[in-house]
Amino acid sequence: MTETAPRVEVASRTPFDFRLALRYFRRRLGELVDATDGDAYRRLLLIDGSHALVQVRAADEPRVPGVSVELLAGDAASLPAAAGAILHALGLDDDLDQMHSAFRNDAVLTSLFRRLRGLRLVKTQSAFEALVWAIIGQQINLTFAFRLKSALVQSFGESLLFEGQTYWAFPQPERLAGADEASLAVTGLGRRKAATLVSIARAVAKGQLDLEALATIDRGEAVARLIAIPGVGPWTAHYTLLRGLGDFGAFPASDLGLRMAAGRLYCAGEPASLSRMRQLAEEWDDWRGYVAFYLWNSPAENAT
DNA sequence: ATCCAGGCTCCTG
DNA sequence: CAGGAGCATGGA
Numbered sequence A: 001m002t003e004t005a006p007r008v009e010v011a012s013r014t015p016f017d018f019r020l021a022l023r024y025f026r027r028r029l030g031e032l033v034d035a036t037d038g039d040a041y042r043r044l045l046l047i048d049g050s051h052a053l054v055q056v057r058a059a060d061e062p063r064v065p066g067v068s069v070e071l072l073a074g075d076a077a078s079l080p081a082a083a084g085a086i087l088h089a090l091g092l093d094d095d096l097d098q099m100h101s102a103f104r105n106d107a108v109l110t111s112l113f114r115r116l117r118g119l120r121l122v123k124t125q126s127a128f129e130a131l132v133w134a135i136i137g138q139q140i141n142l143t144f145a146f147r148l149k150s151a152l153v154q155s156f157g158e159s160l161l162f163e164g165q166t167y168w169a170f171p172q173p174e175r176l177a178g179a180d181e182a183s184l185a186v187t188g189l190g191r192r193k194a195a196t197l198v199s200i201a202r203a204v205a206k207g208q209l210d211l212e213a214l215a216t217i218d219r220g221e222a223v224a225r226l227i228a229i230p231g232v233g234p235w236t237a238h239y240t241l242l243r244g245l246g247d248f249g250a251f252p253a254s255d256l257g258l259r260m261a262a263g264r265l266y267c268a269g270e271p272a273s274l275s276r277m278r279q280l281a282e283e284w285d286d287w288r289g290y291v292a293f294y295l296w297n298s299p300a301e302n303a304t
Numbered sequence B: 001a002t003c004c005a006g007g008c009t010c011c012t013g
Numbered sequence C: 001c002a003g004g005a006g007c008a009t010g011g012a
Helices: A018-025 A076-090 A096-102 A107-115 A127-137 A142-156 A173-177 A181-189 A191-205 A212-216 A219-227 A234-245 A256-266 A274-296
Strands: A007-011 A035-037 A040-047 A050-058 A066-074 A159-162 A165-168
Touching (some): A018 A040, A040 A076, A066 A076, A107 A274, A127 A142, A127 A191, A127 A212, A127 A234, A142 A173, A142 A181, A173 A191
Antiparallel strands (some): A040 A050, A050 A066, A159 A165
């Protein structure tokens, strides 16, 4: 079975709590791409065009924080790349100590960091994945957004059957580029989002749009380029930079969930106003996006 | 039917 | 640049 699966240990900076990452992946039932199985996270990656199904668990030795990455299926040669992808996605190199000390005089954030100690910003496997997910999630409730994502994944993503379970990779732009807008709209996306997704997928597939390269330029310029795409606004642009490219200074200030969570911490439960959000973002400075991820993971029932 | 949901666009002051 | 009116598309 899996006893002989190639595997590698990947170390993390401290603090790190794998259970919080797992909880994030489990936040909605029916998630196909980021799969969980008990205490394990499983994901089908495409590495150099071939399938690599990885299983991630907390490191065996709890005194050394990190994860073990096992290759359940695929070419053993792809294990290092897979481990690197997981390291990045789980944010194991993010310097939480630096963030903690930057806000050591901020009682609210210090309490939030303590409550979610070891939580790291979960990144997507590509900027394209974050952008597509953001577009799907615009102005609809999250439950419905997850359903739409599943439909998209099952139509355009590659899959692998392993031990009776089907695992899905997030759709490649090349595949989505060939989609028929009309039939995409039928799945509930709506004409506008369908058109936006297909046009982005085509631009990426043709090499006209290099989303990963946005990480190498000025944030303002990156946002401007994303917003130039019809159907992409500031919220989508910032979400993409944050979750897709790990730009901790990106911040979707208008996000409803953020405004609610910030409201619980700062505004007596009322959703924080946009101007308040901007003010908080100023305080949070280069860590504003990372703080946002903490807020998203700070549900009402956990509020102090 | 009515209001809401992890917005976007266009139009005003 | 801030604030507001439509707009789209299902859910509860």
